Amino acid sequence: MSGQSIGLAAPAAGRRRPKLPLAAGSFVPRLLCGLVILGLWEGVVRGWAPAYVAKPSTVALAIPHVIVDPKFLAATGNTLLAVAEGLAIALVLGTCLGLLMGRSVAVERFVRHYVNGFYAMPMIVVLPLFSLWFGYSSAARLATVVFAAVFSIIMNVADGARSVPREYLEVASSFRSSRLRMLYEIVLPAATPYLLAGFRLAAGRALIGAVVAEFFLAIGGLGYFILFNSRTYHHNEAFVGVLLLAAFGVGFELVVVWATRHFLPWYRREEK
Amino acid sequence: MQQTLRRNAPFWISLAAGIALWEIAGRSTSAAFMVPFSETMLRLWQLVTGGQFVAQFLDSAKLFLTGFFIALIVGAPLGLLLARVRWLRVGIEPYIMTLYATPMVALIPFILSLMGFGFVPKVLVVFLFAVFPVLYNTVEGARSIKPELIEVARSFRSTEWALWRDVMLPYTLPYTMTGVRQAIGRALVGMVAAEFFLSSTGLGQLIMGASQNFDTGGVFASIFVIAIIGVALMRLGLVIEQHFARWRQ
Numbered sequence: 001m002s003g004q005s006i007g008l009a010a011p012a013a014g015r016r017r018p019k020l021p022l023a024a025g026s027f028v029p030r031l032l033c034g035l036v037i038l039g040l041w042e043g044v045v046r047g048w049a050p051a052y053v054a055k056p057s058t059v060a061l062a063i064p065h066v067i068v069d070p071k072f073l074a075a076t077g078n079t080l081l082a083v084a085e086g087l088a089i090a091l092v093l094g095t096c097l098g099l100l101m102g103r104s105v106a107v108e109r110f111v112r113h114y115v116n117g118f119y120a121m122p123m124i125v126v127l128p129l130f131s132l133w134f135g136y137s138s139a140a141r142l143a144t145v146v147f148a149a150v151f152s153i154i155m156n157v158a159d160g161a162r163s164v165p166r167e168y169l170e171v172a173s174s175f176r177s178s179r180l181r182m183l184y185e186i187v188l189p190a191a192t193p194y195l196l197a198g199f200r201l202a203a204g205r206a207l208i209g210a211v212v213a214e215f216f217l218a219i220g221g222l223g224y225f226i227l228f229n230s231r232t233y234h235h236n237e238a239f240v241g242v243l244l245l246a247a248f249g250v251g252f253e254l255v256v257v258w259a260t261r262h263f264l265p266w267y268r269r270e271e272k
Numbered sequence: 273m274q275q276t277l278r279r280n281a282p283f284w285i286s287l288a289a290g291i292a293l294w295e296i297a298g299r300s301t302s303a304a305f306m307v308p309f310s311e312t313m314l315r316l317w318q319l320v321t322g323g324q325f326v327a328q329f330l331d332s333a334k335l336f337l338t339g340f341f342i343a344l345i346v347g348a349p350l351g352l353l354l355a356r357v358r359w360l361r362v363g364i365e366p367y368i369m370t371l372y373a374t375p376m377v378a379l380i381p382f383i384l385s386l387m388g389f390g391f392v393p394k395v396l397v398v399f400l401f402a403v404f405p406v407l408y409n410t411v412e413g414a415r416s417i418k419p420e421l422i423e424v425a426r427s428f429r430s431t432e433w434a435l436w437r438d439v440m441l442p443y444t445l446p447y448t449m450t451g452v453r454q455a456i457g458r459a460l461v462g463m464v465a466a467e468f469f470l471s472s473t474g475l476g477q478l479i480m481g482a483s484q485n486f487d488t489g490g491v492f493a494s495i496f497v498i499a500i501i502g503v504a505l506m507r508l509g510l511v512i513e514q515h516f517a518r519w520r521q
């Protein structure tokens with residue numbers, strides 16, 4: 001998909017982007033559009049909505065006291081920890097399964113339809129099942145995060161492992177390299193860009209999984225913070241949570257795009 | 273006949289093995305934890321013949337289709353407009369990207385407390401899930417149009433309509449269809465999320481109800497159906513995308 005283009009939103013990536021001459025002149029229209037959007041939002045809410053509805057001015061006023069609120073910080077830490085833990089599990093599991101699937105035809109044939117199927121399934125439908133299995137606990141949230149994240153990693157790593165140039169493996173095997181070593185030193189590095197692309201998708205899905213799990217299971221975290229505050233008509237405070245989630249969503253993307261460019265400069269995915 | 277059978281053999285074998293695995297796993301664990309395949313199918317049959325299933329399914333389908341098509345009708349033309357009006361595209365792009373990456377589920381509590389439990393708020397949820405992939409990918413396509421093409425068209429005194437028909441549309445449509453494929457998947461998530469967290473209806477309610485009654489068979493049966501729907505829709509999306517990808521360079 002569009003790995004390269006996300007960087008457009010990132011001023012930090014600016015110096016590595018000679019192909020976009022309009023980036024320099026784009027600041028003014030962006031600022032204007034942003035102001036118009038905020039102005040419209042403010043105007044509509046002031047004119048037609050009840051007073052408790054979040055609008056830019058009141059959200060901005062809420063930010064200073066929300067971000068020092070220990071409850072908010074604890075909730076953020078809670079969610080991020082669950083997402084990180086789930087992503088780590090999904091990364092290890094997904095890489096192993098993906099490598100296996102990409103390099104072994106038998107495994108691929110057996111597993112492919114299931115991986116595709118689970119990937120296509122809207123991940124949140126497993127929540128009621130996980131709540132039966134793990135109870136209304138953070139274990140159910142962790143399971144949801146792993147479930148949401150793992151399949152995109154498997155699929156991408158398998159794609160990457162399959163696309164290793166045949167010559168590399170032939171050279172390695174003619175030098176009598178062991179299969180394990182080939183997997184470790186040729187296939188895995190070659191699949192790393194795919195792994196990162198899968199990880200980017202997985203991170204977004206994991207975040208959604210964590211938030212939905214907190215809504216559903218009513219366990220502490222950023223999702224629950226948003227739910228609780230919006231139920232008690234503290235929309236401005238709740239919206240600060242949404243802003244933070246959006247920042248995480250964009251942040252994950254930027255970090256992965258940056259990492260691909262920085263650590264894997266040899267990798268070009270034909271400008272898609 | 274024989275050849276197609278042989279070609280599809282791995283698929284059927286893997287399917288049979290998966291079902292066998294499910295059956296064994298279901299039989300060797302407690303019934304509250306996991307239900308074997310045979311019992312899941314039995315429960316599904318009961319749900320279908322009981323009549324409630326079809327009604328719930330149609331309910332979900334209505335929600336999905338309404339939200340999805342509104343997203344398409346709004347997203348694609350807006351994306352095309354952004355393709356043409358360059359300063360607007362440059363200005364609005366980062367915001368579309370941000371919204372594309374934002375987990376839209378986070379907005380559900382707001383929608384709930386502002387709009388309540390009707391059909392409209394649920395459509396809004398599906399719409400919000402689906403619209404940004406369409407918009408984002410259309411804008412992406414718009415960016416891929418070479419400025420020279422428009423310049424050439426202009427210098428041949430192309431009319432505005434011809435420019436849209438022969439340059440804009442063919443160039444952006446394949447990207448829009450990538451967006452459509454992504455939007456189908458997201459709209460399905462949005463549909464289930466709306467049914468879970470707003471008024472409980474449709475397939476979402478079927479799962480929730482079964483889970484609250486500790487009816488593990490019902491949970492498995494409904495998840496199975498949603499998974500099948502997910503796979504079918506994903507396939508459909510791929511077919512649509514590939515159909516239009518043929519003319520994409």
